[in-house]
Structures are given as structure tokens and as C-alpha cells.
Amino acid sequence: MTTDNNDNTNHPSRRRFLQGGAMAGAGLVAGAGAASAATPDPLITEVQDWASVFGDPVDAAPYGMPIHFEEHVVRHNVEWLTESTASSINFTPIHALEGTITPQGVAFERHHSGAIELSKPDYRLMINGLVDRPLVFTFEDLLRFPRSMTTAFCECAANGGMEWGGAQLEGVQFTQGMIHNMEYTGVMLRDLLEEVGVQPEGKWIYAEGADASSNGRSMPLEKALDDVMVAFFANGEALRKEHGYPVRLVVPGWEGNMWIKWLRRIGVYDQAVESREETSKYTDLMPDGRARKWTWVMDAKSVITSPSPQAPIRHGKGPLVITGLAWSGNGAIDRVDVSLDGGRNWQEARITGDAKPKALTRFHLDIDWDGSELFLQSRAVDDTGYVQPTKQALREIRGLNNVYHNNGIQTWWVKEDGEVENVEIA
Amino acid sequence: MSKSRNSAFAALLATGLSAGLVAGPALAEPLGIGREALPEEIAAWDVAVLPDGQGLREGSGDVETGDELFYEHCASCHGDFAEGLDSWPSLAGGAGSLNDPRPVKTIGSYWPYLSTVYDYVHRSMPFGNAQILTADETYAITAFLLYSNGMVEDDFVLTHENFADITMPNADGFYVDDRPETEYVLFSAEPCFSDCIEGTPEITKRAAELKVTPTDEDGLPAGTLPDIAATADAG
Numbered sequence: 001m002t003t004d005n006n007d008n009t010n011h012p013s014r015r016r017f018l019q020g021g022a023m024a025g026a027g028l029v030a031g032a033g034a035a036s037a038a039t040p041d042p043l044i045t046e047v048q049d050w051a052s053v054f055g056d057p058v059d060a061a062p063y064g065m066p067i068h069f070e071e072h073v074v075r076h077n078v079e080w081l082t083e084s085t086a087s088s089i090n091f092t093p094i095h096a097l098e099g100t101i102t103p104q105g106v107a108f109e110r111h112h113s114g115a116i117e118l119s120k121p122d123y124r125l126m127i128n129g130l131v132d133r134p135l136v137f138t139f140e141d142l143l144r145f146p147r148s149m150t151t152a153f154c155e156c157a158a159n160g161g162m163e164w165g166g167a168q169l170e171g172v173q174f175t176q177g178m179i180h181n182m183e184y185t186g187v188m189l190r191d192l193l194e195e196v197g198v199q200p201e202g203k204w205i206y207a208e209g210a211d212a213s214s215n216g217r218s219m220p221l222e223k224a225l226d227d228v229m230v231a232f233f234a235n236g237e238a239l240r241k242e243h244g245y246p247v248r249l250v251v252p253g254w255e256g257n258m259w260i261k262w263l264r265r266i267g268v269y270d271q272a273v274e275s276r277e278e279t280s281k282y283t284d285l286m287p288d289g290r291a292r293k294w295t296w297v298m299d300a301k302s303v304i305t306s307p308s309p310q311a312p313i314r315h316g317k318g319p320l321v322i323t324g325l326a327w328s329g330n331g332a333i334d335r336v337d338v339s340l341d342g343g344r345n346w347q348e349a350r351i352t353g354d355a356k357p358k359a360l361t362r363f364h365l366d367i368d369w370d371g372s373e374l375f376l377q378s379r380a381v382d383d384t385g386y387v388q389p390t391k392q393a394l395r396e397i398r399g400l401n402n403v404y405h406n407n408g409i410q411t412w413w414v415k416e417d418g419e420v421e422n423v424e425i426a
Numbered sequence: 427m428s429k430s431r432n433s434a435f436a437a438l439l440a441t442g443l444s445a446g447l448v449a450g451p452a453l454a455e456p457l458g459i460g461r462e463a464l465p466e467e468i469a470a471w472d473v474a475v476l477p478d479g480q481g482l483r484e485g486s487g488d489v490e491t492g493d494e495l496f497y498e499h500c501a502s503c504h505g506d507f508a509e510g511l512d513s514w515p516s517l518a519g520g521a522g523s524l525n526d527p528r529p530v531k532t533i534g535s536y537w538p539y540l541s542t543v544y545d546y547v548h549r550s551m552p553f554g555n556a557q558i559l560t561a562d563e564t565y566a567i568t569a570f571l572l573y574s575n576g577m578v579e580d581d582f583v584l585t586h587e588n589f590a591d592i593t594m595p596n597a598d599g600f601y602v603d604d605r606p607e608t609e610y611v612l613f614s615a616e617p618c619f620s621d622c623i624e625g626t627p628e629i630t631k632r633a634a635e636l637k638v639t640p641t642d643e644d645g646l647p648a649g650t651l652p653d654i655a656a657t658a659d660a661g
Contacts, residue, residue: 342627
């Protein structure tokens, strides 16, 4: 079997910090001697073009795109999922990414009537309803409010929804890729609400977009006054068209549907609107035929992004990096455990970088793979003490028709040839 | 410029600061940014209808008119009887199916409030050509959808005055998120670390057997990482 490079798994509450970035594995030396080459490598012994003549000049690409060798790192959609690509979803290539920040160009999209083009001059934001002064803001107006920053994951409520009934899609891009994580700058919604003056009867806000679908959603005032942001920068630059240019709502920890894009109106009401997107959709059918509503928070979740079906092991036995993402809408990730044997035994992975609240968090575990089959799983624990459940534990409570909020543990079957499959196991 | 401050708002504001957010300075007074919204502007954009009928505009429409409008604007996707064509949403039927292995969730079988029907149709349908329906036309289509779901007779007239009298079959079918009580309690126990499950893993489901994932030209799942060594050899 594999070598455990983490010897204190009996005390999961104790956080491990690796010293000096060195691999923690004394056990990793077995068979790790460098191979020897029979013949010299011409890539070294012969002068290559790029070491002799010019590359591209600095005026070749005012806005650069990834090198063509990385053309597999793109969004994909699954045609059969929806009737129309204007009201549909695509998937972030999380199998090929590292760290936590999602490049905007490959960050997933979910529209209900397509990605609209709305210029800054044409942009208007209205706040009305139970307020002292209903106001209209231009984009220029919004740029004059004090700014805040936050980094947050936006996860579609339906992420993993096709997996409720079994293992269906081949690849972490498709099973967990309705997610992105960006660093946002904008104005806190509470500052805009302060400007209009919410009246005592105002208990709910209703936010809607400028697009035909409108995507209106209700939100209790408490959340609106807490950490909700009206954002216009993501990862340093303007929002992309498909992510709500020029203004979107950022609702940390809550289901992606509430992150209203092309935000055009905030209404303040004494009750929830109970719009289509919080009645017909984004309600979660339970075994007794009733349904949960207002399941806003996205619970703690994780997944190993490599190895995974789109990231097979091709380098043979020996050192292997297991890398993945963990996140929770209820706070910060406290720990991620990894199992190599389908949940029989677990070892604590290490958090690489920051574990910010309500944001993607990167974990790694370095092992020495002996070439035997593995059943890889990851299990996130957040700072409330919540432990990511198995799919079966969720189904026992919710049945099979919840549609949304699947945060069950994912299993990858790593075969002896290094190919990886999406499976369920008993 | 001044505005009334209410203590409830101030209290919410005081408790609303979240750890982990680098917040801007708290605003003591309104900054005077923006301008007053005019009544015509609010009327144009705030067309939301709430479950108690808040937001309804004056008007009326009957089932027969709704049938004609539906045939003209809606039936090409949703079917002549609102039953749904191909994979387009069914708007009628599915009564009593919510416990079935494959529930059919429609306006009649699932939606809790009629307000949502009026509001969503008026604002966002027809798909690809939204906001073309008048208030009266929306009342008529809503009346037709009630008829298609067996809830009213074919001579029914829906108006802003009798709207709130309609109770949907599944009005009591929803409850507020109870995960804190039903799940968080269960899932917050200290988890097992060793010898958690007996025996070796048995595979019960394989996505590879379904073959419904997009593929690259080589038959692998779309987006599979290139084989660095193979590319170099081909080099």
C-alpha cells in the first residue's frame, strides 16, 4: 500500500505546519534515486531556436491569453443538461488549476437569459421600497462610495446535482466545477442602504438583474447588512461580461443563484417576494414530498482535483502530489482529511496558503504511490466543527431528489494503470 | 441633507460587521450620492408581486383570452395545454407526484404562490422576447394556467381583486431551511480516523459506464490534461 507521510493522525484537532516547505516525508526516499540517461538529451545538447532567435515583441498582445499548449484549460458545457444554452451552465476546469484564485476567463457561467452587454454609461442601480428616499445611482456614483474587499467562492446551488442519483460525469470539472473564487472590490451593500435609509418595516431586500430573466432573489436584511457587497472589480479588473459587468452582488457563503449579476434594483420589503428562483427553483425536495426553502448557505465541501478523471497519473510509481480544494459557507476551513482506501483510514492533509472564511482553500498531501489501486476521498472540516458528510449520509436524510446542495464526499478510483474514475463505493 | 435613523437599523448595522472583511469606514451620514428615483422610474422597474398581492397592477383576464395568448406566445415551447414540449418546462400536470422517484414539479403540483406565476411571466417570458405582455394579458395567461392545472373552470376571470383568493395546491409544501437542527448536529461529531469501515471498497456506481460526459477527440473526458511525456516523444 502507500506510505503514510503524516504520522500524527490520531490527533486531528492538532494543526500541522510543515517546516521550510520541505516534503514532510522521511518515507519518500524509497526508490527515489534519480534515473540515469543512456544518451544525452538533444534538448540540452543542441541549441534550440528559442535560445537563439527572438520571441514575441512586447506589442504583440496588449491583453494576453494563455499559451496555446494550455488550450485544454477552458470552460466546457454539457449539452444534454439544459434545453437552451441561454439558460444553462458551464464548468470551471478545476482539474487543471492550482492555488485558490480562479482565472476569470475560465470561471464558470450560469445564465438564465444569456450574458448581456451592459455598458457603464447605460448602467443604473435603483434602491426603492420601504426606504426614506428611493434613489437612482449611476456607475460613476458607485465609484464614489468607500470601498471594501473580500475574497469569496461563488458555488452554484446545483454544483454536483447530477451526482445525487449516482456517479454520472467523468471529471471534477463536471462534478464540482460550478464554482469560482475571486478577490472582489466594491461597495458594501449596507453603505448603499444607509444612503437610502431603510425604514423599520423593511425586513427583506429583493435584488434583481438587468437581464430578461431578472433572477430576483429575496434576502433577509441581516445578511444584506453583514457581508454582502456590490462589486465591480474581480481579480483586479472589471467583472467580465458573463460575470455581471459592470456590477454584481457578492453574497459570501451563499448559493450562487443569489449573486445577482448586472444588478439593477434593490427593493426593500416587509416580507420575502417568493420569486420563481426561490419557489420553483432553489427549493430542495425532501422524501416526504415537502421541500426546504431558503437553503441559502453552502455547506463545507472539498474535492481532490488531481488525481481525477481528467488528470490521470502518467508518471508511474513514486512521489505523487494529491491536490484539492475545500470550502465552507459557514466559515473558514479548519482541516482537510484525505483517505486512500475509500474512507477506511484517513490522514490530515496540509492547508497550503490561507484558509479564508467563505473562500476556496487549497490542500495538498504528498504520498509515495506504490502503483496499487486507490480509492481517494477528501473530507473537509470547517471552524464550526461541521464535517463534510458522505453522499449516503445526505441521502438518508434528503432522499435522491434534492437537486441542490450536494456536498457529499467524492470518491476517485485510481486504477493500477493510473487512469482515474468517478465512482461510488460501499 | 438628513434622514431619519431608526434604532433597529442601527442595531443591525452594529452587529453586521463580519470578520475577514476589510470594511470601509462606517458612514456616519449619507454622502449625498445618487438622486431621488422618480415615480415613473420606480413603476417601470419595480414590477415584483409578493404572495399577499403587493405589487399587483389593476387589470383582469379570462381563461379563453389566456388560451389564445398562450397559443400565440407560449405553446411553441410549453405545448397547447401547458404540458411542455420536448425538454421545455411542463407548466401543468404532475399532481401528487412529489413523492415519486421522478417527481414532476409544475405550477399546479409544486409552486406555492400564484403571485410568482404572474410576476415571472410578466417579467421574464416569453423566453427570448420578455416584457412584451401587458398587465391584462398576464392576468389572462395566469388564468389559463390555473385552468390547465384543473384549478378553475373555463369561464374564470382573474382580476387584481380576486387574485389573493386563489390558494395553490402546494401552498403548504415548503418549510424554512432546517439544516442546523437536522444535519449540522449530526455532522459535527468528531469523525473516525482509522479502521472506520470493514472490508475492502466495493464499487457500486461508475460514471464511465454511462458515457454521457463530453469527450476530446481521443475519447478521453473533455479537457483531460495532455500527456507531457507522449507529447515530447512525438516532438
